[in-house]
Amino acid sequence: MQAMERTTVTGTGPVLAVRDLWVTLPAGSDRPLAVRHISFEVAPGRIMCLLGESGSGKSVIAQAVMGLLPPTLKPCAGRIELLGENLLEASTRRLRALRGVAMAMVFQEPMTALNPVMTCGAQVDEVLAWHTDLRPAERRARILEIFARTRLPEPERIYSAYPHQLSGGQRQRIVIAIAMILRPALLICDEPTTALDVTTQAEILKLIRELQAESGTAVLFITHDFGVVAEIADDVAVLQLGELIEQGPKEAVLRRPQEPYTKMLLGAVPRLRPAGRPEVKAAAPLLKASGLAKTYVTGNWPARRGIVQAVQDVALAVHAGETVGIVGESGSGKSTVARCIARLIEPSAGEIWAQGRSMAKAAKRDISAFRRTVQVVFQDPYRSLNPRQTVGASIVEGPLNFGVPARQAWARAEELMHLVRLNPDALQRYPSEFSGGQRQRICIARALACDPEVLIADEAVSALDVSVQAQIIALLNDIQQRLKLGILFITHDLRVASQICDRVIVMRQGRIVEQGSARDIFLSPRQPYTQALLAAAPGQDYEFGAG
Structure with missing residues (x-):
């Protein structure tokens, strides 16, 4: 000592x-x-x-x-x-x-x-x-x-x-x-x-x-x-x-x-006031969930066994060209909902509909096809890419698994690099040679390589600088308008949600407490929890000078 x-x-x-x-x-x-x-x-x-x-x-x-x-x-x-x-x-x-x-x-x-x-x-x-x-x-x-x-x-x-x-x-x-x-x-x-x-x-x-x-x-x-x-x-x-x-x-x-x-x-600092976004025309949803629930059993011994209701009775729909945001505190069930919908974890109850059929209890073969339709961009771009593979190999891996010829998959990878505003020559490089913002662009390109209809972005910009964050938000908006993607956007950053989302779902303790248009949620929230969440946003009333 x-x-x-x-x-x-x-x-x-x-x-x-x-x-x-x-x-x-x-x-x-x-x-x-x-x-x-x-x-x-x-x-x-x-x-x-x-x-x-x-x-x-x-x-x-x-x-x-x-x-x-x-x-x-x-x-x-x-x-x-x-x-x-x-x-x-x-x-x-x-x-x-x-x-x-x-x-x-x-x-x-x-x-x-x-x-x-x-x-x-x-x-x-x-x-x-x-x-x-x-x-x-x-x-x-x-x-x-x-x-x-x-x-x-x-x-x-x-x-x-x-x-x-x-x-x-x-x-x-x-x-x-x-x-x-x-x-x-x-x-x-x-x-x-x-x-x-x-x-x-x-x-x-x-x-x-x-x-x-x-x-x-x-x-x-x-x-x-x-x-x-x-x-x-x-x-x-x-x-x-x-x-x-x-x-x-x-x-x-x-x-x-x-x-x-x-x-x-x-x-580049996003404001809490919602951005003006073009209205999405109503049509059949690309993805729909109803009565979604996820229950975990904790403890190995009967006397210590407990039940945790991570998600209860969640319903949502994502349309073509629409971004639906899910916000809430840690532990509110946001990411659990996303993982259930992507079938990365098994939902305990509820229905998931895509391509006109139920996916909640689908067979393994159907789930494989479904995952081509619904792709995920995860929070940490540093852990999302295999450090031993070139970024090109990572991007073409999905299409190759779905039977796309190698030459066609590689040509698509080059197109996607242009789409995410990176040089196709970078396909031969490794993830360690890129910044965090560039890696996230590569992760987006990899998700788009399978030609999905719905993109799930789980805290995809939370760890990025405001300038890179603004670029990724603009990139997602641009890609969405070109490809008519539906986006399910999971975030705890209310400023980002206000700029990219058409509709917002507010979750607390596994349940939806409020949902509506981004404008209604951010400018006239009805529920006390939503009001408290918005009131807690740091620097919400501060007027930054950019010029």
Whole structure:
């Protein structure tokens, strides 16, 4: 066990000062430097938001501050001062001692940030055992106290629970508790709310604000969500391809941007007011579900067996040229409905109709043909593509399985690359050679290669930058108009839903609570739950200036 003196904020200087930082990239990268000429300060009690597209250097800066850069990335110039101490000259032992006490980090994905084989209480206890001389009983009391302050229900139960037994929002609170239990002078938050629904996101943002205000902590907050920036930031710094191009107080940067790049980013932010979309003419639906239900049985022992009603009595229809959105909190049943409809999981009850016949209990041969009609674009483009296959092989794989001749399948793949605005030469490359936005375009091309009638997009743009998000939304709209596709669009991002959906279904705890046109749902919701969901959207009333 290591005891360490507490680091406290003294004087009026900045907690964090990054001065002319340069970090190199490995040979063969698309540019020689990850970041260059980076300078900014974070004062006590202030929240600085770093903005920029993927690859702009936001996370590189955060990792450099924490001393967590991979060996392939090396700071080659500049200073990173934490309370006046240059971290770039600190030893590995000194950095380890500073982490948790003077600086701490909240990562984007709590499930990978937490150890799955340790209880939540034990993982927080590690921090106290390493950095303090508290006895086990005192440490337990401190942990239960921070669990209560982070509004975790039943702290005693959470203490003994494993990460997989908690919701995404609860896991993120555990990560925040680990970061804040020693009240560090600097808290770094790297996309801590990206994967969360709007209500959980609002709670986490409020929690960070409250803990920061209590401790006077300086916060470096990394995000691509401009609604979150409007909600939480004091100061903003905008990065492009490793260079800091604009910074200042939030109001100045978000309302009166000076740089064309900042204006472009702000112009791409989707608004909550629904976009004007052409009216879809009524016709027989391409896909229809009624009375859809999915029940899970939990526990292996009879005495511990339980029943979870994931989805109950869901009905929907998707017409040609129409986008139907399903929104709701995590656990509301959105993705379960999509997977049941795509027959990726077996529905417990209900009917699914496509091509004029029932698919809910169809034979295996019929399901195979149905899956050519209904294709899915998943949330994570990094895991959706086989890293050992060229993207061309991934795109033609489906048509080849359905009996399309290889030459015809390849010619179609080249057409689709044009359709998703990528060069057909890229078919010979591997997924690792593309950005996240490009990979998602490839995933869309792969889904379209089977000539589907319905496309199911399950959180297909949630993890993308606003600029790439806007491009993918425009691309889906364009493809839909050309091919008269029906789209079932699953999302927790209400701003995106307002821009792409003709009709919206609101789900809660496996049931539909409200549905109607996008205009009716977003401008005059009837149900209290829908009203609360919209009210929780961060920065909903903020007027961004794009010019």
